Amino acid sequence: MPKAIRVHEYGGPEVMAYEDVERREPGPGQIRVKLTAIGVNFIDIYFRSGAYKAAQLPFTPGKEGAGLVDAVGEGVxxxxxxxxxxxxxxxxxxxxxxVVPAAGCVLIPEGVDDATAAAMMLKGLTAEYLLHRTYQVKPGDTILFHAAAGGVGLIACQWAKHLGATVIGTAGSKEKADLARQHGCDHVILYREEDVAKRVREITGGKGVPVVYDGVGQATLMGSLDSLAPLGLLASFGSSSGPIQGLDLGLLAPRGSLYVTRPTLFTFASQRPVLEAMAKNLFSVVASGAVKIPVHAKRPLSEAQAVHRDLAGRETTGSTVMLP
Known part of the structure; x- marks a missing residue:
């Protein structure tokens, strides 16, 4: 019998049990994938804790993975x-x-190994829709990206630099700041020691930035709004510090008629032609070497509890991959 992580009740990392599960056959429109590498993301913690609700209990967490097709359902x-x-x-x-819907899978091209593919799909496609579809980054733009040394940040900052932007990142330590600089950041603000918005104004000559990409949430909200130029866009795509509660729209007017959006990968990737275009864009910049996918940890699937503790404690940089 295959093994899987099962969550029988919402809670901390200890609720994840490594156990035998029944083998499933793919139904119409589905494929079965024998996984070789599993991506780890903050959204997995939201589902495990109950912040996001699974369709039913018990359930197996995880949104991201790579492997080999070993069975194909009807109509695929x-x-x-x-x-x-x-x-x-x-x-x-x-x-x-x-077993997954075939419509949500893409073929991995030559030149991209399984661990890299598993590490970059969710984070890389997130970077793709942020930089190309939410606000289209152009040469000469100056952007602000929070948590620049995180999984999405290290990919997005390299990609934004490749697109010709000046990249300002935030980080929580000098070590993470150094890592961010190695991955495309021109300026890194240590948010625990510096006033983010004040530094952004200094870097931009008082203008502010046209876009802030913020996956942190409540803790960074005001600093993000105060960093924007008039008519600027706050792209709030995550909430690792906690969800934004009760945003007062009155805050947007005096700061220059600002825009705020809460985009999700699902909205973009739910359209098959868009998903294919996004994946092609992502794979091409990775295969060319313009964007390197930093896989900083490989752990056995059986150690999922420890992996979640490290991720929640902000002990990780780049991507972590679990191996079945």
Whole structure:
């Protein structure tokens, strides 16, 4: 029997049990993937803790993974047994194998290994929709990206630099600041020691930035708004510090008729042609070497509890991959 992580009740990392599960057969429109690498993301913590609700209990966490197709359901085209595939929209990738809708999977091209694919799908596609679809970064733009040394940050900052932007990042330590600089940041603000908005104004000659990408949430909200130029956009795409509660729209007017959006990967990737275009864009910049995917930890799937403790404690940089 294949092994998987199962959550029988919401709670801390200790609620994740490593146990045998029944093998499932793919239904119409589905494929079964024998996983070789599993991506780890903050959204997994939201589901495990109950901040986001799973469809049912018990459930297997995990949105992201890469591996080999080993069974194909009725009506599936474009995938055959033995294909290397990756997904960022799975339900239950913390497992040795999973059954997923084929529509949410993409073929992994030559030149990209499985661990890299598993580490970059959710974070890389998030960077893609942020930089290309939420606000289209242009040469000459100056942008602010919070948590620049995090999983999404290290990918997005390299990519924004490749697009010709000046990249300002925030980080919580000098070590993380150094890492951010190595991955595309021109300026790094130590948010525990410096006033972020004040530093952004100094760097931009008082103008502010046209866009702030903020996956932190409540803790960074005001600093983000105060960093924007008139008509600027706050793209709030995550809430690692806690969700933003009761945003007062009156704050936007005196700061220059600001815009705020809460985009999600699902909105963009739910359209198959868009997902394929996003994946092609992502794979091309990775294969070319313009964007390097930093896989800083590889851990056995059986150590999922420890992996979650490290992630929640902000002990990680870059991407962590679990191996079945």
């Amino acid at each position: 085209t474009g995938f055959t047994v033995g294909d290397r595939v990756a997904t960022a929209s799975a339900e239950g990738s913390y497992a040795e194998e999973m």
